[in-house]
Structure formats: C-alpha cells, structure tokens
Amino acid sequence: MKRSRRLFWLLAVVLLLLLGGGTALFFRGAGGSGEPAPGYKTAEVSRGTLERTVSSSGTLAAVETVTVGTEVSGTIDKVLVDFNSRVEKGEVLATLKPALFAAAVAEGEAAVARAEADLALAQRELERSRPLYDKGYLSEQEFLPLRFNVDRYRAALDQARATLARARTNERNATIRSPIDGTVIQRSIDAGQTVAASLNTPTLFVIARDLARMQIEADVDETDIGQIRPEQAVRFTVQSYPDRTFAGTVRQVRLQPETVQSVVTYTVIVEAANPEGVLLPGMTATVDFVVEHLEDVLLIPNAALRFTPEEKESAPASGQSHHSAAKTGGRVFRLGATGELQKVAVSTLASDGQVTAISDDGLQAGDAVVTGPAREDTKVKKSFSLFGAMRGRPRK
Known part of the structure; x- marks a missing residue:
C-alpha cells in the first residue's frame, strides 16, 4: 500500500514537471503569434565594371567592292578566274569571242580607206577646177558644189575614223580585266554564255579589294x-x-x-x-x-534606388541628412544596428537597367542596402504541441 502511494506521488511530480516545461516553452516563443522573419530584403553593394550598350x-x-561588268555584248569565250581567286589590277578575267569584234574593226578600216579616197578625189577635182573658175571659164554655180564635195568627204572621213575607233575600243573591251587588286567573291558567268550590254550593264564578277x-x-x-x-x-x-x-x-x-x-x-x-x-x-x-x-565602381541594384519606405520608418544615417540626400539626386536605405532604416545619399553615375554605378560617398563594397519589404508570407505560423515542445521544436 505504501509502495503504491509512493509510486502515485512520483508520477504526479513527473507530470507537473512536464506541464511546467511545456508551458515555459510555449511562452518563450512557440505560441500562436509566430516568429517574424526579417522585415526587409537586402542586397550587397559590390565593386565591378558597368557597361551601357545599344544592341543592333x-x-x-x-569595305570596298567593285562590280565588274561588260560594255559590249557577245558570247563568253574564256573565264580565267573563279571564286576566291586573287587578282591584280589589269589582270584578264574573261574574254568574249573575238570574231565579230575583229570583223567590225576590219569594216571600220575599210570605211576609213574609202573615205580617204573620196576626199582625195574631191580635192583633186577642186584643185583642177580652181584655175578655170579664176579665169571665168566656170561660173559660181558650177564651182560651189566642188568645194562642198571636199567638205562633205572630209566629214565622212572623220565619221569613218570615229567608227573605227569605236570598233577598236569594243575589241579591247571584249577582254575583261580587273580594275583593282583584290579577291573575286562572285562570278556570274560561264564559258559559252551570252551577255547583252544594252540598257543595264550585266554583272560578271564582284571583287573585294581587301578582306x-x-x-x-x-x-x-x-x-x-x-x-x-x-x-x-x-x-x-x-x-x-x-x-x-x-x-x-x-x-x-x-x-x-x-x-x-x-x-x-x-x-x-x-x-x-x-x-x-x-x-x-x-x-x-x-x-x-x-x-x-x-571600371572599378560601386554597384547597387536599381531596386535599392526605387525603394521608398513610409516616412516614419526611416532615419538619416550617421553624417547624412534628408536635405543632403535630395541634393545629390539619389538615396538608398540600409538597416541600422537595431534594425531601423537609415537613409544614405548617393551620387549615381550610370545604369545599365539592372544595376547602377554610384560614387564612393557613404557606402562601400560589402554593405547591405534595402531593396524592398519582405513578403508577408515569410512569417511562419506556429501552434503549440506539448510533445513537440518537449522535443524542442514547434509543430507547423
């Protein structure tokens, strides 16, 4: 009987100790109000390089390309270069079939010879008739056509010579040469192909001067x-x-x-x-x-410059004033030793849209600046559990 009573009191004491310890843990912080998370999000001030760019x-x-065409029409006889060929100024790139051009030159030479003969004959007749005209044996009406014939055949000779010069030029142009030193980056013709230089000059080659x-x-x-x-x-x-x-x-x-x-x-x-x-x-x-x-500037996230707390939450940092912060045109906030917000004036230099470079006044690398309030759901709601408290952790 005495043993049973002693066991009863022993269990009672143990139960009271358990209840007391659980109650102490509950009021120490495991109660229903929850443990608040930090009130603000922060970011570290870093030192580095900022670059602002425009993308396109x-x-x-x-840098320099020349389109090589042809001034004359004809059929391609030979192509002497290909893609990526290195060429020098004056080098032959291609040739047209020469038969037609040679024939045109021969025809022009014959026309010149005929015109020279006609002019010589007209001058001979004029010289033979001039003494007769001077002595009055020929009238003005008879002598005047002889002088006109000389002028007409002289003009015909000039025309024939011009035609011959054009034929010879066309013959030279039938040989297509490079106008510059460079590299052939485009070839648009093959042997046997016909090219027509009428209204638009056809493109035969494209040469780049210096790649x-x-x-x-x-x-x-x-x-x-x-x-x-x-x-x-x-x-x-x-x-x-x-x-x-x-x-x-x-x-x-x-x-x-x-x-x-x-x-x-x-x-x-x-x-x-x-x-x-x-x-x-x-x-x-x-x-x-x-x-x-x-280079080598302090960098802070742009969110730190955009953050604006309620007026009662902030206080000027040591050595700073609201007036000086407004004066520099930029300010950020950092947490004081007791968790209060401190306003720090900064001078902004440049921004790339994500971070901003600031001067070294007031902040240094490694400082934490506030970028925004912490989310409300970071507070963890807890409920008390005796056995959880006994184990040293709350039950979520």
Whole structure:
C-alpha cells in the first residue's frame, strides 16, 4: 500500500514537471503569434565594371567592292578566274569571242580607206577646177558644189575614223580585266554564255579589294541613334563563332533614314579588322555599341534606388541628412544596428537597367542596402504541441 502511494506521488511530480516545461516553452516563443522573419530584403553593394550598350544587328561586307561588268555584248569565250581567286589590277578575267569584234574593226578600216579616197578625189577635182573658175571659164554655180564635195568627204572621213575607233575600243573591251587588286567573291558567268550590254550593264564578277578589313552595316532604331557617334567602340559576334567576340569602331552614321512598317532606322557603318580571314561577307553580326564604360565602381541594384519606405520608418544615417540626400539626386536605405532604416545619399553615375554605378560617398563594397519589404508570407505560423515542445521544436 505504501509502495503504491509512493509510486502515485512520483508520477504526479513527473507530470507537473512536464506541464511546467511545456508551458515555459510555449511562452518563450512557440505560441500562436509566430516568429517574424526579417522585415526587409537586402542586397550587397559590390565593386565591378558597368557597361551601357545599344544592341543592333547587321550584315558583314568588304569595305570596298567593285562590280565588274561588260560594255559590249557577245558570247563568253574564256573565264580565267573563279571564286576566291586573287587578282591584280589589269589582270584578264574573261574574254568574249573575238570574231565579230575583229570583223567590225576590219569594216571600220575599210570605211576609213574609202573615205580617204573620196576626199582625195574631191580635192583633186577642186584643185583642177580652181584655175578655170579664176579665169571665168566656170561660173559660181558650177564651182560651189566642188568645194562642198571636199567638205562633205572630209566629214565622212572623220565619221569613218570615229567608227573605227569605236570598233577598236569594243575589241579591247571584249577582254575583261580587273580594275583593282583584290579577291573575286562572285562570278556570274560561264564559258559559252551570252551577255547583252544594252540598257543595264550585266554583272560578271564582284571583287573585294581587301578582306582583311570588313565593315558591318547595322540598322539602329531612331530611339537609340542619338547615342551613336563616330569612333565609338563596338563589340559584335557572329553565329559561326558564338563563343568569340570581335571588336570594331563606328566609322559613319548615315543620315538617310529607312522606314519599314512605320519603324525608322538609320544605317551605321562599323569597321572591323579581319587579319585571320574568319569574317566572311554576308555573315549576320549581333552588334553592341558601347555607350558608356565604367571600371572599378560601386554597384547597387536599381531596386535599392526605387525603394521608398513610409516616412516614419526611416532615419538619416550617421553624417547624412534628408536635405543632403535630395541634393545629390539619389538615396538608398540600409538597416541600422537595431534594425531601423537609415537613409544614405548617393551620387549615381550610370545604369545599365539592372544595376547602377554610384560614387564612393557613404557606402562601400560589402554593405547591405534595402531593396524592398519582405513578403508577408515569410512569417511562419506556429501552434503549440506539448510533445513537440518537449522535443524542442514547434509543430507547423
């Protein structure tokens, strides 16, 4: 009996201890109000490089290309060069069949000879008749046609000589030569093909002077063209080498606009070196015009500049005032030692749309700035459980 009573009191004491410990844990923080998460989201101030760019696209082309055509019609006899052939100025590229041109020259020479003979005969008759005219044996009406015949045959001779010169020029033009030193990047003819130089000169070859220098014809939107200037640095990539970045400079901003479906763009010419010859005409380039480049500057997210707390939540940081923050045109907030918001004046330098470069006044790398309020659902709602409290954790 005495043993049973002792066991009863022992269990009672243990139960009271358990109830007391659970109650203490409950009031210490495991109650229904929950443990609040931090009230603000923060981001770290970093130091790095900020670059602001304007993006565009364009097509690669040789800096100087020459279209080689023909001034005469005929049939292609020989083609002496092909794609990618290196040519020198004056080198023969192709020839037309010479038979017709040689015949035209021969015909012109015969016409000149006939005109010379007619002129000689007319001059001979004029000289023979002049003494008779001077002595009065020939009237003015009889003598005048003789002088006109001389003038007419002299004009006919000039015409024949011009026709011969044209025939000889056509014969020379039947041999098509390169006008520059360069590389053949297009060939549009084959032997036996007929070319007709009537209204439009046919294109036979396209020659690029120097493929070690390329240019990009980039289309820049009217909203960005004001930020582009000559000698501006440019980066670009091509699809053939996606992991490689090439450099260039702006050579020209053309003033003639182009409007396509109510979108106005301007053509910007970018020069780029191509010493390895990996850039080819016609490639599509994705271009970034470097508008601004800042190195070793403090960077903060733009959300920190946009964050505006309620007036009662913020206080000026040490050494700062509301007046000075407004004076510099920028301000951010950081958390004080006790969790209060402190306003810090900053001087903004530039922004790329995501981060902003600021001066070194007031902040340094590693500082945390507030970017916005914490979400309300970050507070964890808890309910008390005796056994959970005994285990040292609340039950969610």
